[in-house]
Amino acid sequence: xxxxxxxxxxxxxxxxxxxxxxxxxxxxxxxxxxxxxxxxxxxxxxxxxxxxxxxxxxxxxxxxxxxxxxxxxxxxxxxxxxxxxxxxxxxxxxxxxxxxxxxxxxxxxxxxxxxxxxxxxxxxxxxxxxxxxxxxxxxxxxxxxxxxxxxxxxxxxxxxxxxxxxxxxxxxxxxxxxxxxxxxxxxxxxxxxxxxxxxxxxxxxxxxxxxxxxxxxxxxxxxxxxxxxxxxxxxxxxxxxxxxxxxxxxxxxxxxxxxxxxxxxxxxxxxxxxxxxxxxxxxxxxxxxxxxxxxxxxxxxxxxxxxxxxxxxxxxxxxxxxxxx
Amino acid sequence: xxxxxxxxxxxxxxxxxxxxxxxxxxxxxxxxxxxxxxxxxxxxxxxxxxxxxxxxxxxxxxxxxxxxxxxxxxxxxxxxxxxxxxxxxxxxxxxxxxxxxxxxxxxxxxxxxxxxxxxxxxxxxxxxxxxxxxxxxxxxxxxxxxxxxxxxxxxxxxxxxxxxxxxxxxxxxxxxxxxxxxxxxxxxxxxxxxxxxxxxxxxxxxxxxxxxxxxxxxxxxxxxxxxxxxxxxxxxxxxxxxxxxxxxxxxxxxxxxxxxxxxxxxxxxxxxxxxxxxxxxxxxxxxxxxxxxxxxxxxxxxxxxxxxxxxxxxxxxxxxxxxxxxxxxxxxxxxxxxxxxxxxxxxxxxxxxxxxxxxxxxxxxxxxxxxxxxxxxxxxxxxxxxxxxxxxxxxxxxxxxxxxxxxxxxxxxxxxxxxxxxxxxxxxxxxxxxxxxxxxxxxxxxxxxxxxxxxxxxxxxxxxxxxxxxxxxxxxxxxxxxxxxxxxxxxxxxxxxxxxxxxxxxxxxxxxxxxxxx
Numbered sequence: 124x125x126x127x128x129x130x131x132x133x134x135x136x137x138x139x140x141x142x143x144x145x146x147x148x149x150x151x152x153x154x155x156x157x158x159x160x161x162x163x164x165x166x167x168x169x170x171x172x173x174x175x176x177x178x179x180x181x182x183x184x185x186x187x188x189x190x191x192x193x194x195x196x197x198x199x200x201x202x203x204x205x206x207x208x209x210x211x212x213x214x215x216x217x218x219x220x221x222x223x224x225x226x227x228x229x230x231x232x233x234x235x236x237x238x239x240x241x242x243x244x245x246x247x248x249x250x251x252x253x254x255x256x257x258x259x260x261x262x263x264x265x266x267x268x269x270x271x272x273x274x275x276x277x278x279x280x281x282x283x284x285x286x287x288x289x290x291x292x293x294x295x296x297x298x299x300x301x302x303x304x305x306x307x308x309x310x311x312x313x314x315x316x317x318x319x320x321x322x323x324x325x326x327x328x329x330x331x332x333x334x335x336x337x338x339x340x341x342x343x344x345x346x347x348x349x350x351x352x353x354x355x356x357x358x359x360x361x362x363x364x365x366x367x368x369x370x371x372x373x374x375x376x377x378x379x380x381x382x383x384x385x386x387x388x389x390x391x392x393x394x395x396x397x398x399x400x401x402x403x404x405x406x407x408x409x410x411x412x413x414x415x416x417x418x419x420x421x422x423x424x425x426x427x428x429x430x431x432x433x434x435x436x437x438x439x440x441x442x443x444x445x446x447x448x
Numbered sequence: 449x450x451x452x453x454x455x456x457x458x459x460x461x462x463x464x465x466x467x468x469x470x471x472x473x474x475x476x477x478x479x480x481x482x483x484x485x486x487x488x489x490x491x492x493x494x495x496x497x498x499x500x501x502x503x504x505x506x507x508x509x510x511x512x513x514x515x516x517x518x519x520x521x522x523x524x525x526x527x528x529x530x531x532x533x534x535x536x537x538x539x540x541x542x543x544x545x546x547x548x549x550x551x552x553x554x555x556x557x558x559x560x561x562x563x564x565x566x567x568x569x570x571x572x573x574x575x576x577x578x579x580x581x582x583x584x585x586x587x588x589x590x591x592x593x594x595x596x597x598x599x600x601x602x603x604x605x606x607x608x609x610x611x612x613x614x615x616x617x618x619x620x621x622x623x624x625x626x627x628x629x630x631x632x633x634x635x636x637x638x639x640x641x642x643x644x645x646x647x648x649x650x651x652x653x654x655x656x657x658x659x660x661x662x663x664x665x666x667x668x669x670x671x672x673x674x675x676x677x678x679x680x681x682x683x684x685x686x687x688x689x690x691x692x693x694x695x696x697x698x699x700x701x702x703x704x705x706x707x708x709x710x711x712x713x714x715x716x717x718x719x720x721x722x723x724x725x726x727x728x729x730x731x732x733x734x735x736x737x738x739x740x741x742x743x744x745x746x747x748x749x750x751x752x753x754x755x756x757x758x759x760x761x762x763x764x765x766x767x768x769x770x771x772x773x774x775x776x777x778x779x780x781x782x783x784x785x786x787x788x789x790x791x792x793x794x795x796x797x798x799x800x801x802x803x804x805x806x807x808x809x810x811x812x813x814x815x816x817x818x819x820x821x822x823x824x825x826x827x828x829x830x831x832x833x834x835x836x837x838x839x840x841x842x843x844x845x846x847x848x849x850x851x852x853x854x855x856x857x858x859x860x861x862x863x864x865x866x867x868x869x870x871x872x873x874x875x876x877x878x879x880x881x882x883x884x885x886x887x888x889x890x891x892x893x894x895x896x897x898x899x900x901x902x903x904x905x906x907x908x909x910x911x912x913x914x915x916x917x918x919x920x921x922x923x924x925x926x927x928x929x930x931x932x933x934x935x936x937x938x939x940x941x942x943x944x945x946x947x948x949x950x951x952x953x954x955x956x957x958x959x960x961x962x963x964x965x966x
Contacts, residue, residue: 154841155848160624162491162564164862164872166882167848169563173624204483205647206627271680278688286688287681288674393676393685395649403648403677406810408841 127432135425139418143194146417147187150410156203159407190414199418200411204404209415213397217419218299219289220396223388224381226316231324236363239331243339244358246332255332258325266384270318270391277314285311287393319388323377330373334366341365368438375431379424472964473670474945476693477682481651481675485642486630487602488622491564491862496956501653501671502542503602503636504661506533506552507595511952513771513864515595519547519603519637528590528907529573533598535581539660541605543635549577554606554620561622567882568597568862592907596863605635639666639960650674659960666961683940686711692945692964695955697938699760699813705940714948717762718937718955719769720860721869722812724805724822724930725889731803731853734889738795740927745788746829747822749781753933756817761933766920767859767869769934771953773909774866774916779924788829800830806852807835808843813935819856822930847888855888858935864954866916867903874928875900891928 156179157170174180178189190200199210242251261269278286290311292302302308338344339362347357386398393399397416404412482498483490500508506520517523520533539547556575559565571591576584585594609620613629621628634642637660640653653671674691676682679698685691687708697705697713705713726734726743733739749763765781768774792798807819816837823833836852847855861868876892877884883897899919906912923929937955941947944965950958 152842154839154843155845158841158844160490162862163859164491164567164885165563166567166885167879173563177625201626203625206484206623206625206631271684274681274684274688278690279684282688286684286690287676288690391678391681393674393678393681399677400648406839406841 131425131429131432135422135429138425139421142417142421143191143414144187146414147190148183150414151183153405153410153413154408156408156410159409160203194418199415202404202412202415203409204407204412205409209411210419212412213400213415213419215300216395216397216400218301219394220382220385220389220398222301222303222312223315223319223385223394223396224378226312227319227323227381228378230316230320231327235324235327235331239328240335240358240363240366242328243332243335246336254328258328261321262325262329264321265387266318266322267387267391269321270314270388273314273318274391284314289395315388315392315394318391319381319384322384323381326377327370327374330370331366334369335362338362338365364438368435371431371434371438375427375434378427379420382420382423472668472966473672474668474693474959474962474964475672475674475691476695477674477676477685477691478695479675479677479679479682481648481673484631485634485645486622486628487604487634487636488558488562488565489624489631491568493955496954499602499636500638500956501640501959502634502638502642503604504539504638505600505602506535506598508599508958509864509952509954513953515599519552520598523595526584529588530584530586531594532578532582532584535583536660537581539637540658541608541635541637542641542656543605543608544658545605545607545635547603547605547637548580549583550580551603551606552583552601553577554609555601555604558604558620558622559601563624565600568600571597590905590907592903592905592909592912593863593865596865600862602636602638605637608635639664640671643670648675653959661960664961665963666959668959668962668964671959686940686942689942693939693941693947695937695939695957697940699758699938702758702760702938709943711940711942712948713938713940714951715760715936715938716951716953717769718935719772719864719953720812720858720935721764721767721769722761722815722818722856722858722932722935723767723873724854724856724932725873725887725891726929727850727853727855727889729890730850731801733795733797733801734853736795737926738791739797742788742791742795742797742829743826743831744927744930745782745784745791746825746831747930747932748783748825749932750783752818752821756814756821757933757936760813760936760938762936764931764933766924766931767873768866768916768920772861772864772866773913774869774920776917776920776924779920785828792829798830800832802832802834803853805833805835805854805856806843806846807837807856808840809837811840811843812856812858815856818932822932847886850888850890857886857888859886866920867900870896870900870916870919870923874923889929891926893922893926893928896922 157173161170178186193200198208201207202209202212205212238254242254245251274286277284288311289302289308291305291307292300293304294300302312344357344362347361385396386402388394389396389399390402401416404416480494482494487495487499487503504518506518507515508518510516519536519539521536523531523533526532535549535552541547553575559569571587573586573588576586578584587594609630611619613619617628619629621630623631639656639659641656642651643654644652651673655669676685682694683697683701686694702713705711726740728734753759753761753763763781765779766776805819805823807815809816819835819837823835826833847857859869859873871883872886874887874891875883875897876894877887877890896919899915903912903915906915937953939947939951946963946965947957950961
């Protein structure tokens with residue numbers, strides 16, 4: 124276990140290093156941050172002077188060296204727009220994004236398992252066919268279109284749901300701003316969660332269904348039937364448990380991807396989270412914020428994958444985390 | 449337990465009281481929120497909108513582009529170089545400090561340090577304080593635009609901004625990219641104070657109790673500004689009743705809003721001109737005036753406005769919009785394909801040539817589609833266009849490098865004056881004077897340049913108008929650039945929110961005067 128952690132940590136450091144180089148080197152191609160900072164009629168000489176002050180005219184290695192030196196002390200630069208340390212800005216937006224991902228995950232987990240299992244057991248029933256049909260539609264509609272459609276029906280036409288934002292939030296003692304404890308905040312969470320879930324839900328239903336069907340064909344399930352076990356025990360204990368292994372792997376990777384999808388969902392719903400922040404930062408050429416975001420998201424990927432590997436070990440004891448001894 | 453109860457009772461009581469006073473709250477959504485609370489950090493629409501809510505200028509534009517006295521009650525010209533302003537008495541800042549001439553002097557000096565605003569205040573040589581309520585502005589040369597430029601002078605509370613902050617930095621320090629005192633708090637004389645601000649999420653404004661303008665009809669006690677970047681979401685928020693007022697409204701949604709009986713759409717012909725410039729240094733053919741004219745004849749401005757802008761723009765044949773001194777009403781769009789082909793033939797380019805074109809895709813309304821339309825119009829006179837569009841963040845770098853043969857640029861004159869267009873877009877490029885900074889076509893007409901200089905010192909409006917209209921005519925005859933249209937402006941509000949009287953063509957609504965009818 125400890126060996127596994129050390130190995131993972133070393134991997135994580137390499138990954139973060141590579142991300143930092145890549146994100147730092149693309150920043151020159153994102154545009155000129157000065158353009159967003161000054162008005163249209165400011166002279167070129169004036170701009171050059173500001174660029175000098177910001178250190179943007181230094182050679183790449185000098186800039187990168189300065190960045191790494193500061194980054195090792197936990198300083199990922201100061202956002203041009205927010206005028207605050209980029210990491211603080213991102214961490215302040217993290218709760219909003221995590222709550223959105225949490226809402227979507229809740230929808231995915233509570234719906235995908237029963238629906239996937241049901242349609243695997245009764246592949247010919249009309250209900251399974253409807254579910255499969257909907258999942259095809261869901262997977263092929265882009266998430267922003269789903270989002271706009273939801274706003275149109277539930278906010279404008281029916282007027283049931285708020286159309287944008289996070290609503291009323293409460294500050295928890297440890298600095299986590301949450302919308303989960305107010306009715307208004309929860310109402311604001313519904314539509315964004317549904318649209319974020321709309322892409323992943325069909326994927327998981329199909330994955331669980333396919334895996335389950337395969338498991339149901341296996342020798343040990345047939346043996347269990349022959350043994351006369353209760354069908355509930357066969358489906359939910361023997362079959363489902365083995366179905367979940369690949370689902371967990373895919374799920375772990377997809378949670379990372381979901382962070383990426385939040386960019387679209389958050390932008391449409393004006394959800395004040397990290398994804399929205401990132402898109403804005405790109406529009407404003409707020410390079411310190413862009414670099415910091417990429418590093419934070421990279422870290423989230425590394426962490427979720429590590430957790431997935433750990434869970435994997437728990438579900439399936441035959442997996443040896445630290446490799447063969 | 450008892451304490452909790454009494455607190456609850458107190459809260460209930462204050463809620464009841466608040467409801468009794470009939471407090472009007474306005475929830476509004478713009479596409480962006482102000483970058484900073486420092487009014488001198490960036491010269492942009494967002495800053496101007498904020499300044500008009502929390503500060504007051506010496507004079508401001510009225511709806512017909514005339515001047516309305518604000519913190520300056522009246523003014524008079526003393527001589528060719530001097531204008532005297534009499535300041536309003538009994539005005540207090542949000543901090544409680546009284547407003548006097550020293551605040552104006554303080555603000556004037558600070559403006560001259562600001563990279564963004566120093567250009568506007570460059571023609572002035574000094575600000576002289578005569579007494580507490582009288583100042584004189586002196587210019588280096590006779591200068592016709594004193595009042596235009598003074599609309600940018602929003603007196604700041606000199607006492608509030610003096611001393612040092614917690615980091616030991618002077619409070620009035622102007623920082624472009626850092627955490628300064630002035631970028632986080634403000635004290636002006638305006639109708640609203642900033643009660644709370646979460647950058648990029650919301651700004652809450654509260655009516656300033658000691659606001660000097662007691663004649664202002666405004667009855668809005670609280671304004672909550674939420675930036676909503678995505679246009680469809682912004683429109684949805686209005687239609688679902690989550691906000692009361694939005695801007696801008698994209699052309700695609702106009703019909704939907706007009707068809708809804710709970711909201712009003714207000715549009716206005718704008719002053720931002722969209723143009724294409726033809727680079728004479730990169731393309732030999734563009735040196736020939738006939739080829740440029742051919743291009744001008746080949747572009748169907750009315751078609752673009754009708755088909756792409758859905759009528760939400762005014763076709764242009766010059767840069768100055770109506771209402772500007774330089775607007776030459778004789779100039780009309782000249783779409784004539786036959787004439788264009790003839791001119792190409794005359795110039796010896798019957799078989800055409802290939803050029804590159806660049807345009808932004810998120811800067812102006814429908815910019816990418818406009819560029820595509822222009823490209824296909826040019827194909828009809830055998831000019832093959834290799835079009836590349838990109839986000840504005842990348843585009844401006846390319847523009848500075850003059851990276852394509854034809855480039856799109858839109859312009860709004862900060863001074864609301866025609867000469868600003870000429871100086872930035874068509875004057876012979878000169879790195880030392882900064883003239884022609886955005887003239888990517890390298891068009892150069894010394895005669896027109898001479899007239900621009902003349903217009904800069906001519907204080908008789910009649911004569912100035914003549915000079916600037918002559919310049920427009922010269923640029924038109926020479927086809928110095930391709931004007932397309934002036935972008936219109938659009939706002940939408942819930943019925944009962946009477947925004948129309950406070951809107952203006954500069955797009956800084958005077959929110960202090962806004963009335964909400966119940």
